[in-house]
Amino acid sequence: MNILYIVFGDKLDYHLQAYLSIRSFQKQMKEDDQIFVVTSRPEYYNHAHVTTLDVTDKEIEAWKGPHHFFFRVKIKAMELLASRYPNQHILYLDSDTFLYGSLDVLRQRLDNGNGMMHIREGHPSKMKGGSLKLWNTVKGHTYAGITLSERHDMWNAGVVAVPKDRLDQVIATSLTICDGMLDDGGNCFILEQYAQSVSMTELTQLMPSDDCIGHFWATKPEWESLISEMLLRSYMKQSTLQDELDAITDEVLRSIPIYVHKSTTAMKLKRLVDRLFPNKKYKFVK
Numbered sequence: 521m522n523i524l525y526i527v528f529g530d531k532l533d534y535h536l537q538a539y540l541s542i543r544s545f546q547k548q549m550k551e552d553d554q555i556f557v558v559t560s561r562p563e564y565y566n567h568a569h570v571t572t573l574d575v576t577d578k579e580i581e582a583w584k585g586p587h588h589f590f591f592r593v594k595i596k597a598m599e600l601l602a603s604r605y606p607n608q609h610i611l612y613l614d615s616d617t618f619l620y621g622s623l624d625v626l627r628q629r630l631d632n633g634n635g636m637m638h639i640r641e642g643h644p645s646k647m648k649g650g651s652l653k654l655w656n657t658v659k660g661h662t663y664a665g666i667t668l669s670e671r672h673d674m675w676n677a678g679v680v681a682v683p684k685d686r687l688d689q690v691i692a693t694s695l696t697i698c699d700g701m702l703d704d705g706g707n708c709f710i711l712e713q714y715a716q717s718v719s720m721t722e723l724t725q726l727m728p729s730d731d732c733i734g735h736f737w738a739t740k741p742e743w744e745s746l747i748s749e750m751l752l753r754s755y756m757k758q759s760t761l762q763d764e765l766d767a768i769t770d771e772v773l774r775s776i777p778i779y780v781h782k783s784t785t786a787m788k789l790k791r792l793v794d795r796l797f798p799n800k801k802y803k804f805v806k
C-alpha cells in the first residue's frame with residue numbers, strides 16, 4: 521500500500537499535522553507499505569523517514585488547471601503516484617488525520633476491491649452554502665458518462681483510498697468530473713471532494729474509514745498544540761524513531777476530541793470584542 525500526503529508552502533501548521541499522521545501509520549506499516557509526501561518543502565521531512573516527491577511552484581500552478589482551482593492538485597498528485605506505482609493501492613490522507621484503528625483492516629478492504637473515503641456527509645441538495653450552490657449549478661449534468669443524480673452523495677475527502685485495480689479509472693474519472701464542473705461554472709472549495717465522491721461511488725464499493733482513521737478538521741488548534749509539544753520534547757531528548765512511535769499511544773490519540781460544536785454566537789462576540797478593544801502600546805527591545 522502506498523500512503524500519500526500533499527503538503528505545500530512554508531506555513532508549519534500543515535507540516536506539523538502531517539508529522540503526527542505519518543508517525544501514527546508508521547507504527548503499523550509492513551515492509552511493502554510506503555509513505556510518500558508530495559511537497560514543495562522536502563527539507564521539512566528529512567527526519568520523517570518518508571519518500572518525498574518534490575514539486576515546484578510552477579508545477580503546482582500547472583496542476584491547478586485553467587481555472588486555477590487549488591484542490592485539483594490532490595487528484596493530480598494521486599495521478600503522479602499511480603503512474604509510478606500502478607500495482608499498489610493508494611491511501612490518500614489530509615494532513616489533519618491519524619490512524620487509531622487497524623491498518624490491516626484498511627488493507628483488507630482494499631484487497632477486496634473496496635474504495636474508502638472518510639465519512640458520508642449526505643446529498644449536497646440537502647446541504648447549505650457552497651455545497652447547495654454547487655449542486656444547483658451541476659445537477660443533471662453528465663461528466664465521464666455519469667449523470668449527477670440523487671444517488672451521488674457527498675463524502676468527506678480527508679481520506680481517499682483507491683484499490684490498485686481501479687486506480688486509473690477512478691483518478692481519470694475524478695479529474696474529468698472536476699474539470700467538467702469547473703467548466704460549467706461550479707465554484708466551491710469542496711468541488712474536488714464531490715468529484716471524488718461521484719467517481720468512487722460509481723467505480724468502487726465505497727465504504728467509510730472513520731472506524732480506523734480520525735480527522736480533526738474541527739479542532740486543529742488543540743491538536744497542533746499537542747503535536748508541537750511532542751516534537752519539541754523529541755528534539756530536546758534527541759529521540760529515536762522508535763521513541764517517537766512509542767509516544768503515539770492510544771491514550772494520546774484519545775486525549776483531544778476530533779470534533780467540537782463551537783457556538784457561532786460566541787465566535788462573533790469574540791471578534792466584536794477584539795475589534796472594539798484592540799491591543800495597544802506594543803513594546804520591543806531596542
